[in-house]
Amino acid sequence: MVKESSKTKQGKSAVSSKKRRKVVAIDVFKAWCKGCGICVAFCPQEVLAQDEQGQAYPKNLEACIACMQCELRCPDFAITILTEERLNPATGGVSHG
Numbered sequence: 351m352v353k354e355s356s357k358t359k360q361g362k363s364a365v366s367s368k369k370r371r372k373v374v375a376i377d378v379f380k381a382w383c384k385g386c387g388i389c390v391a392f393c394p395q396e397v398l399a400q401d402e403q404g405q406a407y408p409k410n411l412e413a414c415i416a417c418m419q420c421e422l423r424c425p426d427f428a429i430t431i432l433t434e435e436r437l438n439p440a441t442g443g444v445s446h447g
């Protein structure tokens with residue numbers, strides 16, 4: 351039994367129709383951020399920017415769609431997307447049993 355889950359009738363990406371995760375905060379651990387700008391470059395929503403030291407910060411948190419690209423691409427694991435699911439796993443997060 352193979353389930354095809356990602357196809358839509360319109361042929362568009364299914365991402366936009368999924369339940370949107372609410373982003374509460376974006377945490378940049380300054381001690382680990384080396385200011386490479388990768389997270390800024392990969393963010394599709396232009397949520398992130400770099401300060402005078404080059405370190406990342408959220409300049410437009412409201413636009414964040416929790417795609418997690420910044421978190422996945424950061425070579426130093428310095429950025430964390432804090433969604434309601436992650437903060438309150440009992441009310442919608444995934445259980446790992």
Ligand code: SF4
Nearest residue numbers: 383384386387389424
């Ligand atoms: S990708 Fe990571 S190390 Fe580079 S600027 Fe962003 S948070 Fe800092």
Ligand code: SF4
Nearest residue numbers: 393414415417418420
């Ligand atoms: S989770 Fe996606 S939209 Fe949000 S700041 Fe990171 S790359 Fe940008």
